Amino acid sequence: MIKIDCHSCSWNGLYNDYKEHLGQQHAYLQCSDCCEHFFSINLYEEHRQEICEYRSILCELPGCMGLIKWTNIGTHYLCDTHQKMLLEVIIQYIFKHKRLPNKSNCSATITSVVSDMKQELITVQENVNILLPEVECSLNNCTRLKSEHDQIKTTCDNLIQQKNTVGKMIKDDNEKVNKCIQEQNDMEKQIDDTKKLQLYTKTLSLDTDSTMTFSFIKHPHEINLPFSIYSSQFKTSIFGYNFMLRICSTIISGNENQEYLSIYITLLRGEFDQILLYPFPYNIYLCL
Numbered sequence: 001m002i003k004i005d006c007h008s009c010s011w012n013g014l015y016n017d018y019k020e021h022l023g024q025q026h027a028y029l030q031c032s033d034c035c036e037h038f039f040s041i042n043l044y045e046e047h048r049q050e051i052c053e054y055r056s057i058l059c060e061l062p063g064c065m066g067l068i069k070w071t072n073i074g075t076h077y078l079c080d081t082h083q084k085m086l087l088e089v090i091i092q093y094i095f096k097h098k099r100l101p102n103k104s105n106c107s108a109t110i111t112s113v114v115s116d117m118k119q120e121l122i123t124v125q126e127n128v129n130i131l132l133p134e135v136e137c138s139l140n141n142c143t144r145l146k147s148e149h150d151q152i153k154t155t156c157d158n159l160i161q162q163k164n165t166v167g168k169m170i171k172d173d174n175e176k177v178n179k180c181i182q183e184q185n186d187m188e189k190q191i192d193d194t195k196k197l198q199l200y201t202k203t204l205s206l207d208t209d210s211t212m213t214f215s216f217i218k219h220p221h222e223i224n225l226p227f228s229i230y231s232s233q234f235k236t237s238i239f240g241y242n243f244m245l246r247i248c249s250t251i252i253s254g255n256e257n258q259e260y261l262s263i264y265i266t267l268l269r270g271e272f273d274q275i276l277l278y279p280f281p282y283n284i285y286l287c288l
Helices: 015-025 041-051 070-077 080-098 103-201
Strands: 003-005 012-014 056-058 067-069 228-230 242-252 258-268
Touching (some): 056 070, 067 070
Antiparallel strands (some): 003 012, 228 242
């Protein structure tokens, strides 16, 4: 950081703040047209000659004297006084370069030149009058097109806003639908779990012909996956032995990863074990 001392007062501070200090404390130069203050003669001169919008300048046309505001210079060029001066300069230029042989022909030449210039001005005016309606029509068309453009832009903005609103509504609805689907899937899973739990907790008895049939269901996506399925508990009779059946997949790695079906029958403890014979003395037959 560079520090600096002011040469005009006791102020000292950072170099970046020095310009602001000069503008606030030492701006002694004032523009007479716009009253803006300056602390540098170079900045003041640049402002007076090139920047100030209220500065007065001289018309560079010979014979056209007087100061004109910079903002009014275009109007000045079109005024009658400037146009007359310009006409005189043109005539003098023509005389100078044509080098007329004697003064007796000057009057006639001037009259002829003025007449020709007037005729040209009349022609220009006629052309302007012809073009003016077309220009007005073009301006009206521009105004109409701008109005239509504004209306179309407003409509597009409204449509974009509506699109964003509809998009947000669709997104919210999709989230609600996904949430409902997830809740439905969870509910279906709970129902399946409840059904399985009922199967496991409900105790069955053998039929009158001393048989029991179980259905083990595997879904298509579970065909090639390892599994283990339990049956519900079943009894040989109301006061008989209590059993449970389990089937599962078994893979023997040493035998080329062949898969087998294993079946287990488990004898469970029951409330009437005291009156039953052990070990279980009967034969059990399995049929797949």
